[in-house]
Structure formats: C-alpha cells, structure tokens
Amino acid sequence: MSEILGSLWWLIISIGVLVTIHEFGHFWVARRCGVKVLRFSIGFGKPLWLRKAADGTEYAIGAIPLGGYVKMLDEREFEIPDALIPQAFNRKPVWQRIAIVAAGPLANLILCVALLWGMFVIGRPDFAPVVGDVAGLAAESGLRRGDTVLRIGDRDTPTWSEVQLALLPHALDREDVAVRIRAENGAEATRHLRLSRLPAEFDERRAVQIVGLRGRHELRPAVIGRIEPGSPAWGVLAEGDRVTALDGDPLRSWEDLTAAVAKxxxxxxxAMIEVARNGDRLALEIAPARMLKPDGEAYWGLGLISAELPEPTRDAVLRYGPLQAVPAALREGVHQAEQLFAMIGRAFTGRVSLQNTVAGPVTIGRAANAYANNGPAWYLQLLALLSLSLGILNLLPIPILDGGHLLYYLIELVKGSPVSERVMAAGHFVGLALIAGLMGLAFYNDILNNLVR
Known part of the structure; x- marks a missing residue:
C-alpha cells in the first residue's frame, strides 16, 4: 500500500473510531435520560448506508467521513406532537442536558485510557535509552556515550521514546532538568542538563538533537558500501569492510569514522586503519587526501561511502501485565492531558510555534500510517493521544463545541433561566469563526509541513 493510500486509509479508520465513540457517548446518555434520538450518523452529507430501527432511530454512515452527529428531538428545530414533548432534549432538566453533552468528551477520555491499557498490555517495541553520541549542551552537562538514561525530571525513561517525550517540555520551557543515568561501568549518577542555555528560537521538532543527544540506535555502523575510484581507500579497503579503529582510536559508528578522518x-x-573482513582483522596504512564533493566543495577524506543497512533492531519493549497496566494507563492519560494543556498554553503565549502545534488531516493521516506500520501498540498509542485531544478540544468553552453548550447550561444554572436566543446566535457566530480559523491554520500547516518540501 502506497504512503498516500495508507495515510488516507488510517485517517478514515482513526476518525471513524474516535467519532463513533464520541457520538455513542452522547447517544447512550441521551437514551437513558429519556430523550428520543432521531439519527446517529458517522460522517456528514448524503448517507451511503441508512437503517431505521424499530424505535424510529436512524443509523447512518455519511459520505464525508470527517465527523458525525447525534440528532435528538428538539422543539427549537421543529414542531413536535404533544405526546413526544417529554422526550424532547430541550424539555429535560439542565443537569440531564449537561450529562448528555459532557458524555461525548468523557467517552473519548475513557477511550484514551482503554487504548493506553491495550498498548501497555500488547507491549510497544522501542529502542533502549542508551546514549550513542553527545555534543553541545549534553556533553557540557556531563552526559557521555554509553550512558543509559533512567529518568528525566520526575519521569522514568524505559525507552528512547520516553527520553524524547520527557526532554521536550523542559526544552520548550528552557528550564534546567536533572537527568538520572547509569554509566557503562554500572555506576548511577545525576547530571544537570542546562536547557536554560538553549537559543531563544529553535526547531521544536529537533529539540533532542539540538540539545546534543543521539540514541545508540541512530548511529550508522562503520561499514563500507562503496569506494570511490582513485581515492586513498581504492585498492586498500574493500566493500563490506567494517572499520573498527583509525590511528589507534576505536570507532563505533560511521560518524566516529568521519571525525577520526578529520582528526x-x-x-x-x-595512519593505520583497522577493519574486520570476512572474520579476519586487518591493519592497513592509509592517509586522507583532498577530494571534491559533487557540488565542487573541497574536503579531506578517504573516498568511502557508507553501506545501506537495514533498520536497527528494536531492543526494548514498554510492557506491563494486565493489572499493572491499569494504573499505568491512568497515570499516562493524566500526564498526556497535562502536557496537552501545557502545549496549548505555550501556543497562546508564543513560546512554541503554531506551525508545530495544530495538525490537519494530512499530518494526522501520515502519522497514523507511520504508527500503524510500526505495529499495533504504536497505533494504539497514537489513537489514544488523538482521542484525548478530541475530548479536551470539545470541552473548550467555544460555542458550537460541547464545551460551549456546557458553558450555556452552567450560566442557566446560575441565572435560573436559559441563555437568550440572541446571545446563543452571537456565540455560534463567534464559535464558527474560531473553528474556521483553527481549520484554516491546520490546513495551512499541512501544506507547509507536508506538501511544500
């Protein structure tokens, strides 16, 4: 399946699952509060599939799979027979209307925890949190190659993904953070990462790299793929050689080899270059020469091009037993909610770019496809984050969203009467403008981040 088709497929599946659960929350509570549901639809527009149940409720799948709705009996939309008035949404007590509206976002929050539980039980394959290379702030703070990162701040880091996720908020806030590590000799220590020294502006998507940390799995083995004719290595080394040392300095990666050649x-x-070839270890004499890149830029090198190697093997798994996964999922759900609110705060205060905060359908589809290709646990994690985002977004006090309706009902509780039609109409206008602006920003970010390369 191509990336485009895969992204479209997983976008539809993801939105379908999240919207179905969200609308089912409204539907389930409405039915239990005695409200007559006219239609339960996944998607908008002309129904591609429609079925009418014995109780009169229509179940539909719309042609536009980017949302859904639950249509309830309501006197404000059309006249209804006197016998059905008790089943109208607008005739229900305010606390029941609050419960019905809040049930959608609440269903997404419950789904988030359930998906995280599934992710923990299945086990998410990942890379060990072992440092492969350090530079910049990381090196200045005392982190070293081979260190295993155990904890950043108050968050444990059992995998490299947790290292990245734990480090990002501290980097965005430019705040120093304690890093607990276990060195190669087994000794544990605490290093203080001076993130307050980060530049005022940097690419948030590359925060970990800018700090100067690279995972062990990110380093390319120093295996020769091709040798340029006439270069210093021509006739000395061979394709498939694994370079282990140069001028007495041991090498662990291709990056080490590049630095050793410059030195x-x-x-x-x-100097002597040591290689492993067909089970033998050889020591050969070599010297760098001045060479030219394809663009004409001069550099000193040996004429080596690295081999194309398969993806590194994932050597860590984030997994809990079914019982242990319950509190772990709850903790992770709360943590992700805190981080989401913190990110919204950073966006409003200008501490992070809106370009990297608001994602549109193209970005979501590409992410869903990539996570699904990494395995079911990875996809469940992404789906959990999307469900959490959808639930919290709908709780924002913006008219036309669930949170806006809840705001109206809370005002009604305080003042003892419903909000006037004029105020609700004005609120809906403002809400539509805000949502339209948010959607425009999301599509703009999609174009900027995915279509303009």
Missing part, C-alpha cells in the same frame, strides 16, 4: 588530516601524514 587525522589535522595531524598530517598516514
């Missing part, structure tokens, strides 16, 4: 050039002269 050798500064020293001048030749």
């Amino acid at each position: 050798l050039h500064r020293r001048g002269g030749s």
